[in-house]
């Protein structure tokens with residue numbers, strides 16, 4: 001096995017510690033923060049409420065999906081049904097009872113595992129549900145994460161973690177108080193080609209990284225969807241897809257940005273109302289001097305992360321598809337393709353979280369990681385609105 005393959009195998013399998021150690025100062029500190037400290041998942045359940053407790057090793061953890069929309073339907077439920085090793089689907093939370101019943105039949109979930117948004121808190125009495133996976137519009141993440149924690153469940157929450165830093169703080173605090181783990185569903189932290197970028201940057205394979213370019217975007221369709229409603233989405237393309245470019249800049253550099261400048265534009269004011277960005281370009285400056293030029297768009301396809309270093313560059317393109325991510329490097333004039341096996345991102349992230357819960361390990365994607373992105377995205381919006389560079393040095 002080559003060094004590179006061994007590295008990726010470690011990361012994809014159990015690599016929380018490797019990932020955390022590969023992050024820079026603040027990333028490493030946060031990965032060790034109290035909210036996800038060893039044993040947190042074994043902490044006391046909220047008094048008199050929770051029926052669940054940390055299961056013994058070997059048991060498959062039960063996941064409940066909150067929100068049975070397109071991501072749950074096309075990616076998460078199929079992964080739970082056929083691809084995860086340590087997880088199974090045991091709960092369904094939906095505002096549409098008929099849909100939930102159909103899903104229950106299809107996936108073998110008992111009627112007692114079906115909830116709606118009102119009676120959701122009764123999930124505390126269901127010992128077959130260990131983890132609640134929140135797959136709702138962004139503005140609903142905080143409420144359902146907090147209610148799940150208060151019901152004694154561990155929480156995997158979709159990105160973006162929430163729509164404000166204040167909400168992130170409340171979610172982290174609720175999970176900490178309940179002694180439950182919180183992870184944010186950043187699937188690319190488990191994807192081998194993206195992990196190879198991290199390894200090459202950290203090991204300075206082509207010298208020190210100097211410039212990062214990261215773009216994430218797609219042309220958005222239906223103008224009536226919640227993604228274009230500020231109240232539900234918390235913003236526009238940046239919150240939904242540009243967050244991947246921000247993540248890439250952070251995990252490739254392994255540092256936290258000290259300042260940000262940004263420009264946004266709207267070419268379709270009918271579709272993109274105030275507060276819902278169509279396209280944003282942002283520049284991040286990191287403590288070592290690395291700069292990242294990032295683009296986010298709901299108007300066009302963007303799908304590449306590239307790191308340029310002293311002796312060449314390395315990149316993923318496509319960078320963030322569910323399947324078909326490809327990486328390559330330009331090493332002293334020679335183009336070399338990466339060669340990694342395809343994985344199911346959702347199965348990998350759910351299995352990793354189950355492993356963290358079952359074995360008292362840190363997640364590499366804790367709530368603190370989601371909070372960092374919210375803080376930076378808030379600064380990006382501020383920089384775009386004011387035309388000024390916004391400092392991120394403190395806070």
Ligand code: NAD
Nearest residue numbers: 067068069070071072135136137138158159160185187226
């Ligand atoms: P979707 O619109 O397909 O599904 C949303 C679900 O929420 C639906 O079941 C809908 O009925 C329910 N819902 C409850 N209240 C609602 C309301 N007031 N308005 C609209 N829907 C409501 O969305 P999706 O694509 O499944 O996205 C859900 C979450 O997953 C979002 O946070 C999104 O950012 C995230 N996501 C992540 C990825 C990824 O690759 N990790 C990909 C897609 C979406």
